[in-house]
Amino acid sequence: MIYLDNNATTPLDPAVCDKMSWFLKEHFGNPSSLYPIGRDAKELITQARETIAQALGASRSEIIFTGSGTEADNFAIRGVLDAFPDKNEIITSSIEHPAVVETANYLEKKGARVIYVPVDPYGSIDLDFLKDSITPQTAIISIMHANNEIGTIQPIAEIVKLAKKQGILVHTDAVQSFGKIPCNVDDLGVDLLSISAHKIYGPKGIGALFIRKGTKIQPLILGGHQERQLRSGTENTAGIVGLGEAVRLLMEKSEEDNERIAKLALELKNGIEAQITKVRFNGHPTNRVKSTLNFAFLGLEAEAVLLALATKEIYVSTGSACSEDSEEVSHVLNALGLKPEVARSTIRISLGRFNTKKDVRTVLQELPPIVRKLREISALDPDLLE
Numbered sequence: 046m047i048y049l050d051n052n053a054t055t056p057l058d059p060a061v062c063d064k065m066s067w068f069l070k071e072h073f074g075n076p077s078s079l080y081p082i083g084r085d086a087k088e089l090i091t092q093a094r095e096t097i098a099q100a101l102g103a104s105r106s107e108i109i110f111t112g113s114g115t116e117a118d119n120f121a122i123r124g125v126l127d128a129f130p131d132k133n134e135i136i137t138s139s140i141e142h143p144a145v146v147e148t149a150n151y152l153e154k155k156g157a158r159v160i161y162v163p164v165d166p167y168g169s170i171d172l173d174f175l176k177d178s179i180t181p182q183t184a185i186i187s188i189m190h191a192n193n194e195i196g197t198i199q200p201i202a203e204i205v206k207l208a209k210k211q212g213i214l215v216h217t218d219a220v221q222s223f224g225k226i227p228c229n230v231d232d233l234g235v236d237l238l239s240i241s242a243h244k245i246y247g248p249k250g251i252g253a254l255f256i257r258k259g260t261k262i263q264p265l266i267l268g269g270h271q272e273r274q275l276r277s278g279t280e281n282t283a284g285i286v287g288l289g290e291a292v293r294l295l296m297e298k299s300e301e302d303n304e305r306i307a308k309l310a311l312e313l314k315n316g317i318e319a320q321i322t323k324v325r326f327n328g329h330p331t332n333r334v335k336s337t338l339n340f341a342f343l344g345l346e347a348e349a350v351l352l353a354l355a356t357k358e359i360y361v362s363t364g365s366a367c368s369e370d371s372e373e374v375s376h377v378l379n380a381l382g383l384k385p386e387v388a389r390s391t392i393r394i395s396l397g398r399f400n401t402k403k404d405v406r407t408v409l410q411e412l413p414p415i416v417r418k419l420r421e422i423s424a425l426d427p428d429l430l431e
């Protein structure tokens with residue numbers, strides 16, 4: 046199998062798996078219990094929190110565990126809006142993940158005003174538009190750090206500068222950037238930042254929200270007062286330990302990994318562009334998470350390409366995994382200004398830690414004849430779509 050859908054989810058790193066199975070076998074205690082097995086579990090959570098804090102340049106008390114990246118995004122936006130009842134505006138972008146888009150839509154129905162900052166054809170947000178959108182009513186600006194479909198990186202530090210002049214809180218969804226590009230919370234200057242374990246070779250169903258000390262926020266989930274009363278519910282202890290181990294590995298390996306992955310991705314990109322005609326690369330040419338490649342194969346249905354590759358045990362995604370089961374064209378590709386037929390011909394290839402040179406060479410052997418054959422039977426004329 047050649048797995049090239051690392052933006053959808055990553056395989057569990059064997060070291061994370063070992064640490065989690067050790068934990069599950071040896072530690073069943075409830076971290077809220079005061080006797081030793083509870084205290085042991087609590088201590089392991091503290092260690093994981095410390096590792097994550099270190100990786101982000103934060104302090105331990107600023108990390109709150111959540112059930113996913115989605116929950117972290119929901120918590121950041123809804124929690125801040127709840128904490129500022131006299132403000133009702135949210136500024137976000139037109140290419141956010143559904144975890145942010147749907148939260149904004151929900152709050153809009155409840156009476157909030159949501160401003161969607163547009164992007165240019167490379168997916169970079171319009172900073173002037175954002176600046177002009179800020180009003181005394183703005184409670185929060187939530188702009189993703191790197192996009193999950195095209196990899197484009199947003200100028201978070203510059204957004205923070207604009208926001209801070211007016212005392213506005215800034216959240217960034219760093220689910221697709223953490224581990225791939227620097228994510229120091231002080232360099233970025235953000236007040237809130239979301240991460241998710243299963244995008245960094247950790248387990249599914251565990252994420253975290255960085256909340257800068259002193260940030261006013263209300264909890265989303267009420268109950269037994271865990272996580273400094275900000276996220277109740279008995280902790281997903283094994284998940285937290287797995288996330289901690291995944292982050293420890295990132296600190297050890299990500300620099301070397303990212304350099305290697307960037308080279309592989311470039312070889313794949315150059316190979317596709319050299320061997321296949323009428324392909325359109327989507328996303329920023331340079332200011333992009335290098336492991337993400339998004340290509341429109343003009344004149345084809347992306348699903349046909351995906352399924353043909355799957356018969357060779359090569360796994361990629363159409364547009365974004367989060368919208369895979371929907372007929373709708375990806376809102377991200379739409380925001381870039383792509384025609385619907387072009388958007389529907391789009392494949393996302395996302396590389397990761399376990400990909401090899403051999404994977405790239407195999408894809409470059411298998412993909413061109415697949416595209417050629419499908420084009421022979423396609424009713425669409427790629428020339429009309431350029």
Ligand SMILES: Cc1ncc(COP(=O)(O)O)c(C=O)c1O
Pocket residue numbers: 052053113114115116118142144189191192193218220221241242243250251252367
């Ligand atoms: C940018 C971004 N934000 C949030 C999420 C949601 O994270 P999770 O799957 O942990 O809910 C994803 C997952 O695809 C993502 O890519």
